[in-house]
Amino acid sequence: LVVGTESMTRNPIAAFDHRTGFKLGSPVGFKDFMWEALKDPAAGINMIQTAENLAKKYNITREEVDQFASDSFAKAVAAQAAGFHAGEIVPVVTEKFELEGYIPRGIKLQGKVIEVNADTHPRISPADVLGKLRPVYEGGVQTGGNSSALVDAAAACVVTSGSYAKANGKKPLARVVAAAAVGVPPEIMGIGPAPAIRLLLERTGLKLSDIGRFEINEAQGAQTLAVAKELGLDVSKLNVNGGAIALGHPLAATGVRLTITLARELQRSGLRYGISSACVGGGQGIALLIENQEAA
Template sequence: MKPNFACNYDDIYLVNGARTPFGKFMGSLGAVSPTDLGIIASRTAIKKSAVKPADIDHVVYANIIQASFDAIYIPRHVGLYCGIPSTVPALLVQRICGSGFESIISGAEQIVLEKASIVLAGGAENMTLTPTSSFGNRMGYRLGGLKFGDMLFEGLYDSAGKCSMGQTAENLAKKYNISRDDVDEFALRSHSLAVEKLNNGILAEEIVQIHSGVIETEGLSPRKIRTIPSKKGGLDYDENIRETNMEQLQSLNPTFSKNGVQTAGNSSGIVDGAASVVVASGDVIKSKGLTPLARIVASASAGVEPQLMGIGPAPAIRNVLDRAGLSLDDIDLFEINEAFGAQIVAVERELKLDRKKLNVNGGAIAIGHPLAATGARLTHTLALELKRRGKKYGIASACIGGGQGTSILIESIR
């Protein structure tokens, strides 16, 4: 039997979660390390889940572009500074834009394998702090041979597929006959919904405020937090969200090709942030009397052509539905990452989705896409919205650079 890269989970739950505000590129969170972002989100996720740090028996955390000298320790330091015992192990995962999902999936698998019963999962990314790097310095350089590269810019180019991530969206626009108007219309919807949900407090339910100060944990070195500029009340909202209109969106020049459809206004925002969730077994839910947001039903991944990487959510969603024995009609809400406007419209057309079910609070075009944090944000956002609406099933998904897709299917606990 040909595998469909999917897995069912019998009795595993997303208890609750939290995220930082997403700071705009070179904005208020520009100097806050990804580790500190992860600690702040995780402390609140643990508190909202009504579990004690000592109850957690595994940490699985994601980060893509290492943006601090201690970034290799992110999962370990997140756990320790949350007060999780030093005897509890920690794992760093990376599936590019699907990394946040992968942390949850890996956490669920730890529980299935009886390696853990409560897992802290999530991801953090500071895209402002991504370094300018030079490789090979230990071996020296020829005269004039010193070369530096922007790790953020280079990371958004697939050397195997010979294309930037933006160009893959342009490829999908051609394949699915998606016009500039189509893309800008979707982008306007994303911006408008995000502004609405920001103003009515819906997004605030996910967010923990960040302010300048010191993170202190007994026995560990203190960690200083400095926001830019230092805000008296701290940052408690997504900085990338802004009012716009069709006229403004249409005035922007194409970014990736001369006559292309992708612009700065209809592509995901480059932002800094972290998102964390707590995953637990059914036995723990019962024994501790916890109130989870959702049951994790199944997860799936898929591979696609690198030049069409943005279509990855389509086969990943089909795979997870096939494994769960459900159809698209059974799904009440979708949270699919808006890496690029043409990309999300292509997925929408490929699956023939009802737009009224898709990204109902706005998406990454407005809110931003802090790479490793996105999967955890989308899953938590979806769980909250299903509960808010009294709906049952939801799927969160994202495309992945290099030509992949990943998805998680959840069932709301009503």
């Protein structure tokens, strides 16, 4: 059972230095857990700055990033309207979990909301509207509109052997063929998917053109564009149902989310091979090749 969960809206802000009390007059120090996740202490920069480094290295303009983001939003909205995303979402409702002898626990949705059954960040976002947003860094290309959204989510799937599935009459969504993980310089961590995908292809003897669909996490718009440029990727095969700029990047849940979306997209389009891939803060890239066996 492979599970990832992340609540970015409930990331705590904690004081680590005061276990033994506060010294009168000295500063009280708080740390934001989310910032801890988005800052690289080795490179001394945050994730947005790693994308800015890639924008410079690959000559990616603000206009290109906004257009890419706008397309991601449009694809996500269209896929939602077509009912694609609903096929992989378990609605969250107000509910109680009770077990004799224990205090009941549960989920309580806010206000009058009775069910959350769709991602809430996607919205039509024309490039000229995104173009008006203030960059996070003066003169930079990344904004709140063309970077992955900070969201709450969980994702889960079951991975088993082919023989177990067959013996128990289970029909797998996809076959896991191979995986690859690589290290890259932390200050350009976002390029990670490019060498990871290259290594994966080398290991499996496949060509880029053999891959029908790519789900590459859109940590930041410039980051994904840099990966696409580095690989010479056909972007019409990339994140065809929208990416993390529109749907969000709940850090720990993203890997499973990308791969489930990819498996379902391969089934929808009748294509055989797909690669899901993500960059990893700290300087890594990871990629997974899956196969839609019905198209084999």
